[in-house]
Amino acid sequence: MHANTNPVEFDFSMGSALAFSFECCRKTIESQISEREQAITHAMREFKGNYADLFCKNTVQSMNYAKELIEALRNAEVNMRKYIEAAKEEVRIREEIKLWEESKSSTNQNGIVGGGTRSSLSSKTVKTQPRNTEPPNYEIYVSASAKNSEAASNPNAAPTISQFQSHTVSSPPAPGEPVKVPYADPTYLGPGTVSGIPANLYKYYETIKALGPTVESDQGALQTLYDCFHNHTKWGYFNAAELIIAVKAWVADTYVEGARAFKIAKTLWEAGSKGELSEANPNLTNPYTIHSADSDKIRKDLGDIPATQYLRYVPSAHVLGGVPSSGYSNDPVSVATGNFIEPELDLAFDNTAARTLKLKRMYNSVAVVHKSELPSGIFGPGWSSTLDTKLVFTSDEAQWYTDDGRILSFTREGDGYSRAPGEPWWLTKTTPGASLYDRANSMCVQAHEQTGAEFTSYTNPHYWAITNNEHTTHTFAADGTWVSTTVGHPSNTVVAVRKNYSAQESRPESTATQNSLITDLVHPTTGRAIHIDYAHHDGETARPSQAYTYNTVGGHAGMPLTIAEYGYTPTGHLTTVSTTTGTRTYTHTPEGLIHEVSDVNGHVEVTNTYDDDGRVVHQVSEYDYDISYQYAPGGITIISGENAGVAPNVFYSDEKGRLIGVTASDGSHYTMRYNSLNNRVSETQRDGSTVTRSFDERGRLVRERTPEGADYTYSWDEYDRVTAVSVLDARDTINLGTPITISYGYTDESNPNPSMLTDGTGATTYYEWDGNGNLTSSTDPTGVTTTFGYDIHGDLISVTDGAGNVIHLVRDEQGRVTQTINPLGETCTLRYNASGVPISYEDAAGSRWTFTYPQVTDTRCVPAIVREKQQLQNRQTSGGLTHGCSLRR
Known part of the structure; x- marks a missing residue:
């Protein structure tokens, strides 16, 4: 400052x-x-x-x-x-x-200037x-x-x-x-x-x-x-x-x-x-x-x-x-729309093949104030989550309730539905015999078999599929109940399992949602899952009480791995989320809006004050930084730091809530423009440099010119896969440089991963993939082949080079790397504590690095499922790795 x-x-x-x-x-x-x-x-x-x-x-x-x-x-x-x-x-x-x-x-302090001369500025000159x-x-x-x-x-x-x-x-x-x-x-x-x-x-x-x-x-x-x-x-x-x-x-x-x-x-x-x-x-x-x-x-x-x-x-x-x-200037702060959002990730299999298997929550303060327009999800007022996504049908449209609290609409158009306005999402019906239906049905069968839940294909006369141009597909049952989500390769699918659920086309959507709670999120290909238990509040409303990750296959199948426990007020507001790392806490205003968020160490991360519309008007950060928000007509937000001498930063949003401009405290400007599909087509930086982009009718990037003068061109096939990327020097717009092109080839329509890559010199690298979307080998332009091996969970465990040298990776039940063994047999070891963070690293020579963390001393921060006497008695430690017994559900 x-x-x-x-x-x-x-x-x-x-x-x-x-x-x-x-x-x-x-x-x-x-x-x-x-x-x-x-x-x-x-x-x-x-x-x-x-x-x-x-x-x-x-x-x-x-x-x-x-x-x-x-x-x-x-x-x-x-x-x-x-x-x-x-x-x-x-x-x-x-x-x-x-x-x-x-x-x-x-x-x-003595009023002496550097050279020993008393300052000529008297106390009367500047008193305060x-x-x-x-x-x-x-x-x-x-x-x-x-x-x-x-x-x-x-x-x-x-x-x-x-x-x-x-x-x-x-x-x-x-x-x-x-x-x-x-x-x-x-x-x-x-x-x-x-x-x-x-x-x-x-x-x-x-x-x-x-x-x-x-x-x-x-x-x-x-x-x-x-x-x-x-x-x-x-x-x-x-x-x-x-x-x-x-x-x-x-x-x-x-x-x-x-x-x-x-x-x-x-x-x-x-x-x-x-x-x-x-x-x-x-x-x-x-x-x-x-x-x-x-x-x-x-x-x-x-x-x-x-x-x-x-x-x-x-x-x-x-x-x-x-x-x-x-009178002071500072760097601009992040833009705010007035809606306080709090994204949370409770459970996940990080850095594994089951990377899309997550239990996420998103808080939106406006959902508390505008209940009828933005209904809250199963975690209570303001929250939406992975468990809340669904399709709701009316006579005019289908409404998609996303896991981050948005509602996207698809208008009826003939026998189907039109594209979501301003979004690259399409809603279509898929029936038995179609490849998309068969893949979704196959994943559902596997997921239900792995969890022991009943599932038969005839209960789903058809699926509704919401797809985009980035190989993401959300499938829903005939009544709008969420069934599965696929990202990228068809094998990378997460299935929502509901016990005793049978999809019927005539069943009202609300009935399906209320009576068929998701009990498991399953990634069938990797044999990983998340289980959710519920408890009833106020005698009627079911809220998640605890959830944990587990494996559906392998030696540790059914054993809870990482656990989260949820606490609520009598009125159903989420107040605590406890894991082995500690407890995150939320306090609320009398209106039911989140007032404070505290981390697992008890530090207050943010304190909010709201107006009547649920917009944040004042916020105190974890570093005691006071931030005020003023909302002017026309999507204008003025943000200033009250106790840091920060001149206001002004943010401009259009009618769709998209950021279109920023005026920083130093007077510099940053502007953005969008096309009708919400693609950002240009950006003018604070220094005046500009990035311009062009997109096709499916919202795919087809051209981009950077401030440095590089001009990129992208080509796509009918399956939304990039087939070529060209770049040329466009600094001289009259005498353009020679384009350099990288091209991609594919073997079948269902795999978004390329089977070959040809660089700008004409040299080609070949790739082979297995049925689960895992890269099994790559052959470079000189003919040298590298192969890759995987465990039953689809996680990488070996790499073999062209000379036959092998590097092995040893993983624990959560997919974390615990050992690496090089071709000479030398081993490096990584150990974790019960909270899942590394506590030591030992190299092949025996040198060890240890890591210490603040301890959570309050036993209330540990979930009840971990505190249970039987589980504590059965927990065992082997080789620095924490394991646990199987817990019946």
Whole structure:
């Protein structure tokens, strides 16, 4: 942390002019309200029929917009002046901080400067550390039209200049595409008769034509001053672009309505005069009397007037980051959306072939506050987990509840479902005879056989499969119950086992979920599993009480290996998770939100304070770092460190919650753009360098250009496997370098692993795989073959080189490497304690390294299943490795 002595980049003179321009534009519109309303009232006299109704609706809305623009401009003017004052405060603070730091560095405890001379800075010069200032209270104005608009209904939506132009303004008179709306389009009106006084309608047209240019002139001045101000201001960000365009759009709408009134007046007068409007026409009528015409005739005459509305709602100006700092700068903190998330991994087989077998939990604070929209899972309020994934079907869509608490929807499309919006996930039905069905069914049979649970294929008339472009497949029973998940090779599958469960197509999804709890997660190929036990809370709700890993095959089959025990409050909130390493603890606020998270050593990792929407507004880290969060409209989060002298960091998210920009405390910017499938297509770093990417219709990366000038191109086959990667030097965009290509070949459609690789020189390496997706051999371009051996759990235990030399790996029952034996027979040994962490390493020469850890002295931190007397009596230690007896379930 250091003094921020950089000059504050702020154009004060242009800022003052901009504030005055907001005031002028507001007063201009305000002064025209009465005259415009009188013109509307005058035009509506004796004006009847469907076009009269359209005119009335449009002009009433136009006047409402005018009044909202007045308030929005007033709000922008007030906030602009506060923004200017805040910038002046920032200048003062930085100057005082600079003087303060200089006085500290030049004066020691005795007031002596390094050379022995007493400092010339007296105590009166800088008495105390410079004071900070209260942050400006920027006013927030949200118009009624913005609240009601579909484009502004999402509080996380961040309206951008391009979004506003494309949805609200067209050219001419403003940039963007026009929006066709029923209440602005005469083609939506039916047949009938329209009557009115032509002179009154013409008077309205003349009034609009006379008043509009003054507003346009003020708007033009606003735009010019706004652009000039932004070109010379880097401290904070005043976003009024949408508001300034909205003024122009409003004028454009009034011009369109005026032109429509003029056309109707002309058509009515011509109908009454039975011909041209000229002195030579003997039937020329008095335009100050009531005239009538057929709606079809009016509709035809209005054909050249655009049936558009340029302004859909009145936006507001926002000040971002314009908050005086402490005078110090620090690195930016991580982005936050307001939703407190806490990912937890309770049990897993780390660094083994069963790497996808995990029991995970994810906490989302918004799920506690918004229970109906984001239901919590089996671990209690706020938690979702591996055990909670499911499919729920409605008449319109299928909803996928993921293990991290999200809900992805697949809309019905014919007999099937469409792709998940903005996500590379597809939902399809697979029936008996299809390879996907047969593989899933085979894995289910193996898993149920290994656990002793009943399973027959006829109980699943079909499976629902959710797949992506990265070889991940989630299968569900006909009723939406989760069955299995496959990642990569088909053998890498985890199956959810439910005792006494029979899938029936007619069974309601809720019944299947409530009455068929997952008792085991099984990886059939490796013979590894996780067992879950449950206990009932409040007499009805079942919650996991304990879980443990075990093997389904081999000499240690059925023996608990690593164990987790869960504790809850009487209301069902998860409070403790105990393992052999200790206990993680969660405390809660009166509203049921997680307040503190403590690790196994009792250290508080985080303390949260929330607002009414379940968003974190204040957080204390494990290092006593105070962090505050402010949430502005439009998906903007301002994060600052209260006790560390950190200037705010501003994070911008779009309407989908994706991070699209960061303004760091030092004023630097980092921006991101996405395509419609949530792929990040560009990133502009803080130094201005850019990464650009292109993706195909399946969301696969097909091209990437790095800031260094490297240009990568990717090719894929129909099974989402990469077939070639090319790279060339694109620093000179005219004279591109020669591409270097690496290509991949495959043997069958089900294996995502390549059977051959050809590098840029044309040299080829060959790979062979067994039926479980294990690499059994590789042959390099010179013909040298290396082979690999595996145990019954699919874990690597030997490597044989081309000369026949073998390296052996010895593993314990959890798949951890305990010994390595080189081709000379020399052995290195690694030992673990009961918590699963290494305690010693001994090399082939007998040298030993030992590791010590803080001991968990509180026996309450040890799960009950470990404390049980029978198990403790039967535990035995052999060769430094901890083993245990089989525990009946």
